[in-house]
Amino acid sequence: MIVDDSRSSLLHLQQLTERDPDVRAMAFLDPEAALDAALKHRFDMAIVDHIMPKCDGITFIRRMRATKGHGQIPMVMLTATTDDAVRLAALEAGATDFLSKSQSPVELKVRLRNLIKLSDALRKLDDHVAEQAREIEKATQALLAREEEMVFRLSKALEYRDNDTNDHTLRVAKFSRMIAERLGLSRQECESIYLASPLHDIGKVAIPDGILLKPGRLDDDERAIVETHAEIGERILRGSASDLIKLAAQIAGGHHERWDGKGYPRGLSEEAIPLAARIVAIADVFDALTTERPYKKALTVASALAILEAERGSHFDPTCLDAFLSSYAEMDRVDAAAEPAEPAPHFTAGGDAHEN
Numbered sequence: 001m002i003v004d005d006s007r008s009s010l011l012h013l014q015q016l017t018e019r020d021p022d023v024r025a026m027a028f029l030d031p032e033a034a035l036d037a038a039l040k041h042r043f044d045m046a047i048v049d050h051i052m053p054k055c056d057g058i059t060f061i062r063r064m065r066a067t068k069g070h071g072q073i074p075m076v077m078l079t080a081t082t083d084d085a086v087r088l089a090a091l092e093a094g095a096t097d098f099l100s101k102s103q104s105p106v107e108l109k110v111r112l113r114n115l116i117k118l119s120d121a122l123r124k125l126d127d128h129v130a131e132q133a134r135e136i137e138k139a140t141q142a143l144l145a146r147e148e149e150m151v152f153r154l155s156k157a158l159e160y161r162d163n164d165t166n167d168h169t170l171r172v173a174k175f176s177r178m179i180a181e182r183l184g185l186s187r188q189e190c191e192s193i194y195l196a197s198p199l200h201d202i203g204k205v206a207i208p209d210g211i212l213l214k215p216g217r218l219d220d221d222e223r224a225i226v227e228t229h230a231e232i233g234e235r236i237l238r239g240s241a242s243d244l245i246k247l248a249a250q251i252a253g254g255h256h257e258r259w260d261g262k263g264y265p266r267g268l269s270e271e272a273i274p275l276a277a278r279i280v281a282i283a284d285v286f287d288a289l290t291t292e293r294p295y296k297k298a299l300t301v302a303s304a305l306a307i308l309e310a311e312r313g314s315h316f317d318p319t320c321l322d323a324f325l326s327s328y329a330e331m332d333r334v335d336a337a338a339e340p341a342e343p344a345p346h347f348t349a350g351g352d353a354h355e356n
Contacts, residue, residue: 002027003034003060004049004078009101013047013078016109023116031055035063042069045119047099047112050079050086058086058093065094072126074119147244148195155198158205168287169198175283175324176276178331182323183279196248197280200255203233230256231265250274255281260314270317278317282308282324285315 002017002025004010010027017025026043028034031052046064050057057077064070074096079086087098099111155169177194185193204212207229211222218226234253237245254268254277261269289304299307305325312318 001025001034001038001043001046001048003031003047003052003057005029005031005052006049009049009078013112016105016112017047017116019109020113020116022120031060035060035067038064038067038070043073044123045073045115046070046075048075048077050077050081050090058090058095061090061095062093072122074115074122076115144195147242151195151198151244151248154202158201168291169200171287172200172280172283173197175286176280178327179279179282179320179323180276182327183320192244192247193251193276193279196244196251196276197283199233199237199245199248200251200280200284201229201233202236202248202252203229203231205236206232227256227264230254247276251277251280253277255284257281258315259317263315273317275320278320282316282320286324 002013014025014027048057048060061075076097077090077095078099080101173194176197177190180190180193234249237249254274257263257268257273289299292298
């Protein structure tokens with residue numbers, strides 16, 4: 001890009017730069033038109049006159065630096081002044097170098113050639129950095145995909161041991177993400193909760209089958225043994241280098257804590273309970289209430305929602321519960337509108353019926 005309000009100077013600079021067969025120069029008499037072009041094209045270098053109407057060279061460089069893709073390119077101000085204050089202001093605005101209008105054509109040609117080489121090197125460096133960023137992103141996505149597969153395979157194995165093949169963990173994950181989204185958590189936080197929540201009951205691998213699969217109600221001793229699964233799950237997952245598994249450890253250890261401090265294993269209350277665990281607690285209980293298991297019938301959605309509402313501020317975080325109730329009602333309306341001739345579909349569920 002060359003910007004100069006003098007037509008003859010503009011033509012001269014364009015001819016000098018385009019002597020290199022690999023260089024194409026776009027020339028502008030109007031600096032505003034040049035700035036508009038910078039919004040549509042990525043330039044490798046800019047040469048701009050100092051004194052111009054509408055927009056002087058220093059202002060132009062400052063505005064050009066702010067346009068996408070032009071933060072690091074060489075920007076040269078063409079000036080006849082030797083005023084140090086002007087040159088300092090240009091450097092502070094983002095000028096890379098200066099070209100003097102009084103320079104000989106030979107010197108000007110050499111300086112331009114060197115600047116073009118610098119520009120070419122910067123472009124190659126940018127391309128290399130962009131390629132490396134793409135490779136890192138691909139590797140990161142592959143790692144996340146492997147983590148997701150690992151989590152869901154582990155949770156599926158636990159479901160089979162718990163005699164529940166109805167995708168309880170997947171539904172809990174979906175409900176948990178729904179709550180997180182309604183709370184306004186970031187996209188990354190919502191996705192992390194979705195991926196970590198299926199491991200909330202991983203500690204049940206340590207519970208004897210005679211208790212875990214008992215078809216009737218548990219006695220006090222059996223219930224105490226079942227309740228150890230939260231602490232065991234946290235121990236299994238604790239200490240991982242993976243942020244996702246660290247989050248899963250928080251969820252496993254905290255999803256049976258209660259807002260009023262009467263939960264287990266530590267009797268934590270209110271915001272001392274990790275937010276992800278407070279979210280999963282609601283999703284887990286709702287799914288458990290609305291599923292049919294060998295030792296209990298499924299409640300209707302309306303009955304389950306009424307139970308959740310009754311536990312506001314005692315079992316459940318009121319803010320998280322509001323997020324679930326409003327999101328579920330919205331989902332229900334969408335389902336009803338999509339299939340007006342049929343009852344609105346709901347997730348069937350499974351889960352910690354012995355504990356809930």
